[in-house]
Amino acid sequence: MNTPFNPGLTGSRLDRADQIRIKEDKLAEVRGSLRARLLKLNDLDPEIGPDNMLVWGSMIDRPDDSELLFLGMEGDTPYFAPLIENAPPTGQAAYAVWRYLDIMPPEEASTYAAARSLIEWHRGHLFCSRCGNRSQVSKGGWGRTCQSCGAEHFPRVDPVVIMLATFEGKALVGRQPRFPPDRYSALAGFVEPGESLEGAVTRELFEEAGVHATSVRYLSSQPWPFPNTLMMACIAPVESDELTLDTEELEAAKWVTKQQVLDAFDGAVDAQFIAPPHFAIAHTLLRAWAEDK
Amino acid sequence: MNTPFNPGLTGSRLDRADQIRIKEDKLAEVRGSLRARLLKLNDLDPEIGPDNMLVWGSMIDRPDDSELLFLGMEGDTPYFAPLIENAPPTGQAAYAVWRYLDIMPPEEASTYAAARSLIEWHRGHLFCSRCGNRSQVSKGGWGRTCQSCGAEHFPRVDPVVIMLATFEGKALVGRQPRFPPDRYSALAGFVEPGESLEGAVTRELFEEAGVHATSVRYLSSQPWPFPNTLMMACIAPVESDELTLDTEELEAAKWVTKQQVLDAFDGAVDAQFIAPPHFAIAHTLLRAWAEDK
Numbered sequence: 076m077n078t079p080f081n082p083g084l085t086g087s088r089l090d091r092a093d094q095i096r097i098k099e100d101k102l103a104e105v106r107g108s109l110r111a112r113l114l115k116l117n118d119l120d121p122e123i124g125p126d127n128m129l130v131w132g133s134m135i136d137r138p139d140d141s142e143l144l145f146l147g148m149e150g151d152t153p154y155f156a157p158l159i160e161n162a163p164p165t166g167q168a169a170y171a172v173w174r175y176l177d178i179m180p181p182e183e184a185s186t187y188a189a190a191r192s193l194i195e196w197h198r199g200h201l202f203c204s205r206c207g208n209r210s211q212v213s214k215g216g217w218g219r220t221c222q223s224c225g226a227e228h229f230p231r232v233d234p235v236v237i238m239l240a241t242f243e244g245k246a247l248v249g250r251q252p253r254f255p256p257d258r259y260s261a262l263a264g265f266v267e268p269g270e271s272l273e274g275a276v277t278r279e280l281f282e283e284a285g286v287h288a289t290s291v292r293y294l295s296s297q298p299w300p301f302p303n304t305l306m307m308a309c310i311a312p313v314e315s316d317e318l319t320l321d322t323e324e325l326e327a328a329k330w331v332t333k334q335q336v337l338d339a340f341d342g343a344v345d346a347q348f349i350a351p352p353h354f355a356i357a358h359t360l361l362r363a364w365a366e367d368k
Numbered sequence: 369m370n371t372p373f374n375p376g377l378t379g380s381r382l383d384r385a386d387q388i389r390i391k392e393d394k395l396a397e398v399r400g401s402l403r404a405r406l407l408k409l410n411d412l413d414p415e416i417g418p419d420n421m422l423v424w425g426s427m428i429d430r431p432d433d434s435e436l437l438f439l440g441m442e443g444d445t446p447y448f449a450p451l452i453e454n455a456p457p458t459g460q461a462a463y464a465v466w467r468y469l470d471i472m473p474p475e476e477a478s479t480y481a482a483a484r485s486l487i488e489w490h491r492g493h494l495f496c497s498r499c500g501n502r503s504q505v506s507k508g509g510w511g512r513t514c515q516s517c518g519a520e521h522f523p524r525v526d527p528v529v530i531m532l533a534t535f536e537g538k539a540l541v542g543r544q545p546r547f548p549p550d551r552y553s554a555l556a557g558f559v560e561p562g563e564s565l566e567g568a569v570t571r572e573l574f575e576e577a578g579v580h581a582t583s584v585r586y587l588s589s590q591p592w593p594f595p596n597t598l599m600m601a602c603i604a605p606v607e608s609d610e611l612t613l614d615t616e617e618l619e620a621a622k623w624v625t626k627q628q629v630l631d632a633f634d635g636a637v638d639a640q641f642i643a644p645p646h647f648a649i650a651h652t653l654l655r656a657w658a659e660d661k
Contacts, residue, residue, distance in 0.1 A: 085564045093575055094614075164498065189562020196561065199519075200497040205457065207495035207502065217560070226492075230561045234527040234598050267510070268489065268523045268596055269482020271378045272589040282386055293586040296565040303561055305527050321387075 080295040080363060082308070083176065083354030087185035089147030089154055096145050096215035105153035106134075106143060113137055114146070114156040114190055119165060120172055121187050127178045129187060144193050144216030146186065156190040158216060164199040164302070170255075172301075176354045184354060188300035193217070195302040196230045204228070231303060236275045237263040237357055238309040239364055240286050242316045242330065246364055247284060248348065249320075249328035259329070259339075259348040260357040261308070276309050284328055285319025288312070294363055297356040308360040336365035373588035373656060375601075376469065376647030380478035382440030382447055389438050389508035398446035399427075399436060406430055407439070407449040407483055412458060413465055414480050420471045422480060437486050437509030439479060449483040451509060457492040457595070463548075465594075469647045477647060481593035486510070488595040489523045497521070524596060529568045530556040530650055531602040532657055533579050535609045535623065539657055540577060541641065542613075542621035552622070552641040553650040554601070569602050577621055578612025581605070587656055590649040601653040629658035 095101040105111060112131040115122040122130040131154070137143070141157040148154070176184050193216055203210045203221035210219040210228060219228045239261050240247040248259035264279035266272060273291040280286050288311040296307045316330055331339075331347060339350040340362065351357040362368070388394040398404060405424035408415040415423040424447070430436070434450040441447070469477050486509055496503045496514035503512040503521060512521045532554050533540040541552035557572035559565060566584040573579050581604040589600045609623055624632075624640060632643040633655065644650035655661075 082564070084562075085567060087562065087567075091560065091571060185562060185567075189560070192561035202495060202497050202500035204493040204495050204497045204521075207500040209500065228497075229558070231524055232527055232559055232561055234525055234559075265522070266525055266527075266598055267384065267482070268485035268525055269377075269380065269478060269591045269593065270525075270598075271375070271591060272598065272600065274378060274380075274478075278384060298562045298564060300562065305559055305563075305565065307565065 079368060080359050081181065082295050082297040082356045082359040083181045084184045084188050084297045084299065086182035087147075087189065088149050088182055089186055090149070091147040092145075095148070096217055102145060102215050105145065105148070106155075108153055110152045112152060112154050114154070116157065116190075118162065119191055119194060121175050121179075123175050123179065127180065128183050129179070142212045142216065144190060146190055154186075156194065156216075158194050158197055158212065160197055160201060160212075162198055164195055173352060173354075177352060181354065185298065188298050191300040192232075192298070192303040193230055195300075199302075200228060200231075232298075233304045234266040234272070235263055235299070235304045235306050236266060236272055236279060236309060237261045237306050237360065238276045238280065238291070238311050239360055240280050240284065240288065240311050240313045241364070242286075242313050245316065245330035245332055246336070246361070247286070247313075247318075247328060248331055248361075249284070249325040251324065252326045254326075255349070257349045258351065259331075260351045260355075261360050262325070262328075263306070263357075272307055272309070276311050280311060280313065283321045283324050285317070286313040286315065289314060295356065295359060297359075299356075306356045308356045310360070310364060333365040333367075336361050340365075372661060373652050374474065375588050375590040375649045375652040376474045377477045377481045377590045377592065379475035380440075380482065381442050381475055382479055383442070384440040385438075388441070389510055395438060395508050398438065398441070399448075401446055403445045405445060405447050407447070409450065409483075411455065412484055412487060414468050414472075416468055416472065420473065421476050422472070435490075435505045435509065437483060439483055447479075449487065449509075451487055451490055451505065453490055453494060453505075455491055457488055466645060466647075470645060474647065478591070481591050484593040485525075485591070485596040486523055488593075492595075493521060493524075525591075526597045527559040527565070528556055528592070528597045528599050529559060529565055529572060529602060530554045530599050530653065531569045531573065531584070531604050532653055533573050533577065533581065533604050533606045534657070535579075535606050538609065538623035538625055539629070539654070540579070540606075540611075540621060541624055541654075542577070542618040544617065545619045547619075548642070550642045551644065552624075553644045553648075554653050555618070555621075556599070556650075565600055565602070569604050573604060573606065576614045576617050578610070579606040579608065582607060588649065588652060590652075592649075599649045601649045603653070603657060626658040629654050633658075
């Protein structure tokens, strides 16, 4: 599939093979295959080989107290990740993992993102939200079933909009209090029930920065495994550059030119801010805008 | 906000007023306002006035056993919906509601969609998925808090891709077994953890119809309250018109021309299929393609 943007964490080589994971007999067959590969993890962190790729072992490496997540097939080879359910959910992004995402190819990071998101989802959803009883892993890790009330639960993916407000050749970047020093990025927020993507962009820009979008252009998307969002990047021209910041969400925000964005990417000594890392779609978005893509 | 597509169920007049719903004192103030309006519902169905608009009462109409969902503000007027938690989740789409969506203006349907989705989310999430204890409504209905383990839960929105595969001037429409007779629509599927929107379009087209997308163009989106999805419409040229159908997902599929889509919209006597209703984004998508927008 051609894409003009190629954001990080996209393009996994694995076929998710839904026709296998929904059938218990087919799952048992791939689980028993001598070719089956098991992802090596240190809790949620990946192991990375000298080639900057994920490291896979055989099923013999499976921890005693683990379930198996079926990640998909590449040719005849089934790929799994170990799921240890009884570990606490870790919650938000661990900057420690970013050094792995920095060196892994995007399609490898994409495979890792699916495994990590699924494991975190299971750990936060051991109990049925409908009846409160303990539920069980189903569909090779792509669901949970409650044997008490019969409810089926599927992994949650939270849609998030991440957007550049633009005005007269400048774009708006802001920083959250938790960001590393001098880092600025595009504004972002969760899409809520009863809202379109375009509606969420408009609402968030007004809530966080007091600017009114006149239109919204979708650019590209990426999965983000901290813990489980679908990041959708947009560009939104706004009516004015006058800002009213929500200081609980944003510590600071400023308008930057295309040249200032390019300087930030180059790490120029007089750069006005530190850009988001190449594997984050905020980077893709800023680059697409600065390079007029 | 200008949008070239204006899908159904978008454009609510209410300001969600996050600055109110996250503060208990501000919420109490709007809850106590004499101006406060309460949405009239028959369980999950809306009441519709002679003007095809939602019907609102005063707080005196609040059912005894209900919580209040804060839907937002219009000027000085706060809007609420009653939440009766202890009713079973209804699950999938009720075609009965479609006749209301048929006559309500899109921005009114958008307000209703938010209320309906939130109510269904609460009913399916009375218990904490992390520890299994009963949780409580928080943030004016935009969250639940578990007093046993401290977990905070936020309303779930499931991102879904809905797409037209295109090949040499034709587009692919299919029908699910649950569709009304002769109804055909765009193919659709959930975005999974670790997947981009473009990746989900590509995977679903291959899984359901055996066609390979060469690119993906995002068009527009809408919320869909049965129970709680974000529908994102895309157009995807594919390599060939040869189909391999997943007959568990699709009962039938066929390639249609732009003229055949326009005939279906017109309800022509020799129309090849019945088009999706105007308030569904599948309609917006088919129209955008057939009219070269």
